[in-house]
Amino acid sequence: MVVPPDAVRALADALLEHPEDALTVLSAVRDGSGRVVDFHYELANGAAERNAGKALQGRRMLEVWAGQDTSLFVPMVELLRDGGEMRFEYEASYPGADPAIAGRAYSSYVRAAGTEHVVQQFRDITELRRAQGLLHTQALHDPLTGLANRRLLLDHLEQALARLERRSSTLAVLYCDVDRFKQINDTFGHGVGDRLLQLVGSSLHAALRPADTIARIGGDEFVVLCEDLEPGATGLDLAERLRSAVPAICRIAGTDVHVGVSVGVTTLTEPVPADRALSEADTALYAAKQDGRRQSRLFSDTMREQSLHRYRTEAGLAVALERGEFELHHQPKVDLASGVVTGAEALLRWRHPTDGLLLPGAFLDVLEDSAGILDVGDWVLREACAEAAGWPRLGSTAVVQVNLAARQIASPHLVGQVRAALARSGLAAERLELEITEGQVLTDLPGAVWTLEEVRALGVRVALDDFGSGYSSLAWLQRLPVTSLKLDRTFLADLNGSRSNSAIVRAVVDLGHALGLQVVGEGVEDEAQLRALRALGVDEVQGFHLGRPVPAAEFRERLRRAAPGARGDGRGPAAPVTGG
Structure with a gap:
């Protein structure tokens, strides 16, 4: 110019x-x-x-x-x-x-x-430039812990997997999760929860080599990537080192927080898609939690099959209610003194489109782990009340029993759903009994007590199921507004041959009666158990010996035949249901 x-x-x-x-x-x-x-x-x-x-x-x-x-x-x-x-x-x-x-x-x-x-x-x-660098750091790192985030982890993981194509090596992906973190958050607040995540992240990071990658990928989940493991290494030793690195008790804001970490591990010697590697480690983590938490588990092909089955079950359950695939079967509960059916437990069944009729053991754990249990639980409540409302026309005022899941007890909508089910069906409140287990209420005892007291205020009964299965405490039993105790079936297994079992059952019966509760023995399989329970003072019984769960129509027929003046075989009045 x-x-x-x-x-x-x-x-x-x-x-x-x-x-x-x-x-x-x-x-x-x-x-x-x-x-x-x-x-x-x-x-x-x-x-x-x-x-x-x-x-x-x-x-x-x-x-x-x-x-x-x-x-x-x-x-x-x-x-x-x-x-x-x-x-x-x-x-x-x-x-x-x-x-x-x-x-x-x-x-x-x-x-x-x-x-x-x-x-x-x-x-x-x-x-x-400094601002651009900060944005770059924020885009690739977790703001709470400063560790890598999911995006950076996936980048490192994909590069590590690609290197397996060029050299003989072993890498491990470890999925770490803080046990009962939600409970810690709910109990002590999010400030303590955030500080705990920072402490866990720094503890895990300190246990690694400089070349290893650790990322917080959301919530209380951390993923560790380690390359160049010793030949034949499974990664379990590293998992145990990580678990041991986190203190069992962390002092946060003047509070002692008990901490546990579960770890799932997968080791790879050949490249696979990054999401598959993460999925395998996550599946192993789920197995560790199922085994009681504070565990380390190595991924296996069996876990893959179980994971696939669980995925398919979850997918089927997501549409089962909409498609009308659920149904209720009823199992009688019998008064030991008179032999009359005094109640029936409504039990969920899934009529799977390809697998046929499925019992709860095939799907209930998966259902209760999902939010869908709230909708299904509400459906069970409405169906059970509607069915029981018609039993007086058959000459029976039996109580219908409905099992509650932990999520339902914690739901703020439960009391409203019970009230609506009673109003819609016309069922008297005292003819509905909700069953809970000890383990379900222990996670939030004050909340459970409040909810169950609201239910009892409606006139609905509450039964404590599986009593004596390991958590029993007189201190909190007195606080729960229950009307009956159901003995854990393990006490009935050797009732006649075990003095200790008989002594425990008698003690529970005496305890229940002292508290004004009905005592129910469940899982009765033969006449000998029936006689023993009668001698021990149990009020009501339930089990295959007294009747298996049957579809609603078949149970109605049992009630009709057992009604006073009914003829079950054309020759005389039908006998009460006391066997078969």
Whole structure:
């Protein structure tokens, strides 16, 4: 670009007065043969000299930067030769500048008053670079723990898996989860929960090698990636090291928080998709939690099959209610003194479109782990009440018993659903009994007590199922508003041959009666158990010996035949249900 002579001074004034950008004007210094050997700073504003940390104006460039970065010299020579302009970004360290200055430069060729010049503008983009670096860090790291996030983990995992194609090696993926973290969060608050996650993350990180990757991928879940394991290593030793690295008790905000970690491991010697590697480790983690938590488990093909089965079960359950595939079967409960059916337990069955009729053992665990249990539980409640409402027409006022899942007890909608089911069906409240287990209420005893007291206020009965299975405590038993106890069936297994079992059953019966509760023996399979329970003072019994669970229509027929004055076989009144 050629600048008229009278514009040179205006350009110089503008450069010198520019308040932000570093601006310089340099002229070429040539030797006798016309070759450019240096550049002379004709003009330099204050910003340029502050960035440089030295005086520039009136000095030569190679002299100023002797022993430092002179990489711009050659491009500037080319600019003089070819004309035009040049743009680039740079990073440089100058005396007194900490950290290094990042800049964006613009250089152009100018010919004024017969002299060739290079005009340069330098804009400080240090803060912009710092902000970009922060955004990059935030995009790849978990803001709470500072560990890698899922995105960065997947990038490292995919690269590690790709390396398995090029070399013989073993890598491990470990899925770590803080046991009962939700309960800790709910009990102590999210501030304590967040601090706990930070402590767990730092503890796990400290147990790893520098080359290993650890990421928090959400909630209380951490994933560790380790390459180049010893040949034949399973990763279980590493899993145990990680579990041991987390303190059993963490002191947070003056509170002792008991901590446990479960770990699932998969080891790979051949490349697989990254999501499959994570899925295998997650499946092993699920197995560890199923085994009682605070465990480490190695992924196996059996787990894969179980995981696939669980996935298919979950998928089927998601649409089973909408498709009308659920049904209720009823199992009688009998009064030991009279032999009359006094109640029936409504038991869920799934008529699977391809597998036929499925019992709860095939799907109930999966269902109770999902949010779908709330909708299915509400359906069971409504169906059971509607069915029992018709039993008086058959001569029976039997109570219908409905099992509750832990999620239902914790649901704020349970009391409203019970009230609605009773109103819609017309069933008297005292003819509905809700069954709970000890383990379900222990996770939130105060909440469970409040909910069950609201249910009892409606007139509905509450039974404590599987009593004596391991959690029993008189302190909280007195707090639960239950109306009956159902003995754990394990006590009946050797009732006649075991003095201790008989003594325990008698103690439970006495305890129940002292508290004004009905005592029910379930799982009765033969006449000998029936006689023993009668002798021990049990009030009611239930089991295959007294009747198996049957469809609603078949149970109605049993009630009709057992009604006073009914003829079961055409020859006389039907006998009460006491066997078969």
